[in-house]
Amino acid sequence: MSDTPLTKAAEATPPTVARKIRGLSDRAIAWIFVGPTIFLLLAINIFPLIWTINLSFTNYRANRTNRAVEYIGTRNYERILNDSDIWLSMQATAHFLIWTIIFQVLIGFTLAWLINRKFKGNDLWTTIIVLPMMLSPAVVGNFWTFLYQPQIGLFNYVIAFFTGADPSSFQMLGSVDLAPWSIVIVDTWMWTPFVMLICLAGLRSIPDYIYEAAEVDRASKLRQFFTITIPMVLPFLMLAVLFRGIENFKMFDLVVQLTGGGPGSTTEVASINLKREAFEKWRTGYASAFAIILFVTVFGLASIYVKALNKVKER
Amino acid sequence: MSQFFTGLMRLKRGPWEMLATILIGLGVFMLMQPFFLWAYTYSFITTLIGTVMFIIVSHFKD
Numbered sequence: 001m002s003d004t005p006l007t008k009a010a011e012a013t014p015p016t017v018a019r020k021i022r023g024l025s026d027r028a029i030a031w032i033f034v035g036p037t038i039f040l041l042l043a044i045n046i047f048p049l050i051w052t053i054n055l056s057f058t059n060y061r062a063n064r065t066n067r068a069v070e071y072i073g074t075r076n077y078e079r080i081l082n083d084s085d086i087w088l089s090m091q092a093t094a095h096f097l098i099w100t101i102i103f104q105v106l107i108g109f110t111l112a113w114l115i116n117r118k119f120k121g122n123d124l125w126t127t128i129i130v131l132p133m134m135l136s137p138a139v140v141g142n143f144w145t146f147l148y149q150p151q152i153g154l155f156n157y158v159i160a161f162f163t164g165a166d167p168s169s170f171q172m173l174g175s176v177d178l179a180p181w182s183i184v185i186v187d188t189w190m191w192t193p194f195v196m197l198i199c200l201a202g203l204r205s206i207p208d209y210i211y212e213a214a215e216v217d218r219a220s221k222l223r224q225f226f227t228i229t230i231p232m233v234l235p236f237l238m239l240a241v242l243f244r245g246i247e248n249f250k251m252f253d254l255v256v257q258l259t260g261g262g263p264g265s266t267t268e269v270a271s272i273n274l275k276r277e278a279f280e281k282w283r284t285g286y287a288s289a290f291a292i293i294l295f296v297t298v299f300g301l302a303s304i305y306v307k308a309l310n311k312v313k314e315r
Numbered sequence: 316m317s318q319f320f321t322g323l324m325r326l327k328r329g330p331w332e333m334l335a336t337i338l339i340g341l342g343v344f345m346l347m348q349p350f351f352l353w354a355y356t357y358s359f360i361t362t363l364i365g366t367v368m369f370i371i372v373s374h375f376k377d
Contacts, residue, residue, distance in 0.1 A: 081356045090355070094347035293359050297346060300339035300366040307332065307373075 049295075056289035063282040076289035086290070088265060089273040095180050096187070096255075096269055097248045101241055103188040108195025109237065113229075115196070116203040126200075130193040137190070141257025144186045148172040148258075179259050179267050187254060191247075195240045202236030203229070235312045242305045249298055270294055331372035338365030 010018070024032075056076055060069045080086055115126055132140065147155045148171075156167040172182040206228065214224045252271040255261065261268035261276075274294070278287035322330030342362030345354040 077359065081359055082352075084352065087352060087355045090347050091349045293346075296359065296363050296366055297343055300362050300369070301343060303366065303369050304336050304339055307336070 052288045052291055055285050056292050058285040060285045060288075061282050062278075062284040072285070076286045077293070079286065080290050080293060085265065086270075086273060089268050089270050092180065092265075092267055093249065093251075093269045096183060096251065096267075097245065099181075099184045100187045100191070100248050101244055103184065104192045104195045104244055105237065105241060107188065108192045108240070109199045109233070111192065111196040112199035112203055115200060129196060132190045133193040135190070137253040138257055140186060140190050141254050144182075144189075145173065145258060148182060150174075173259055174263055176263055176266050179263055183255050183258055183267055186258060187248065187251070190254070191244060195237075195244065198236050198240040198243075199233055202233035205236075206232045235309060238305065238309050238312060242302065242309070245305075246298055246302060249294070249301075326375055328372060328375040328377050331375055332369065335365050335369035335372055338362070338368065341365070 057071055057073060058069050059072050059076075061067065111129060115122060115129070144155075147153050150156055150168045150171045153167075153172075155172065156170065159165065159170075160167040170178065172178050210228055210232075211224060214228060219227070250271050251269055252275065255267055255269055255272060259267040261272045270290075271294075274287055274290050277283050277290060319330045319333070323334070339362055342358050342360075342365055345358035345361060348354055
């Protein structure tokens with residue numbers, strides 16, 4: 001008998017267990033392997049979802065567990081969907097989501113396109129560019145708070161250098177007009193490398209012979225870019241937008257660290273509002289309904305997006 | 316356009332998916348737009364109908 005790892009494992013299996021396994025069908029063995037994963041999925045994902053849906057129809061408060069829980073129908077949903085504060089937080093989320101995705105896609109694709117050209121120090125530059133992505137959002141939020149300081153912050157001095165304005169004349173985090181842009185800048189700084197990496201993978205997957213054929217056909221560089229590069233990178237780009245879109249819809253840590261939702265509630269994105277309802281006001285039923293609204297929105301968007309991605313891949 | 320309606324009548328996947336996609340997109344826009352509170356109020360039901368429709372019609376035949 002050969003001394004392979006498989007035979008070693010077979011020898012190490014106790015005879016009683018081996019006898020039991022030998023009597024099982026392939027399907028049963030497959031279920032034994034898949035079972036724990038399905039159980040964990042049900043326990044960690046599906047059960048909390050169903051429980052949240054259930055709570056969203058109640059007036060349950062997690063800090064008053066002795067109080068009787070009443071089913072109040074769709075009242076939580078009606079209140080949320082008529083609440084102008086939550087409407088404002090949705091608008092803040094939309095501003096953050098739209099601008100971060102636009103900037104990250106534009107800058108990320110441009111960087112990937114530049115990095116894809118072969119030049120000296122290419123790998124070093126890639127490593128330097130992807131560094132922000134590896135940092136914790138709490139750390140990034142913390143040091144950008146210092147960079148945005150009107151008195152000592154480097155950001156204000158850089159802006160002052162280019163515009164000639166007084167560095168202490170504006171506050172990125174304290175101004176109602178600038179605070180939404182300050183979180184867009186930080187998220188773009190942190191996550192553009194992620195979009196760049198995905199675009200780079202797309203660019204490197206384009207075979208050289210396609211460009212060579214285009215050269216033979218005397219296609220200009222601009223035409224090659226729009227008829228070869230863009231269409232072939234599009235599925236990758238869409239994947240990056242999907243990932244960043246879902247992530248930014250739920251953005252919490254970075255915004256909490258930078259502005260805490262302020263000044264006032266200018267940067268209070270949906271997840272911060274949700275956290276306040278759930279763990280500061282302790283309106284668990286209400287917060288559950290809010291979470292379900294966000295979940296359905298993200299799920300709907302992701303469904304459309306996956307469909308679009310499959311269509312692009314088929315082309 | 317008539318092809319779209321014929322597809323809807325014959326329960327074809329393409330047109331129904333298109334309809335569900337439009338509903339989801341409209342619902343998300345209504346949720347995040349800064350113009351009308353009434354649109355925000357009806358955004359969730361629009362998105363929900365679109366999403367449930369999308370799940371169902373993605374099992375229709377092409």
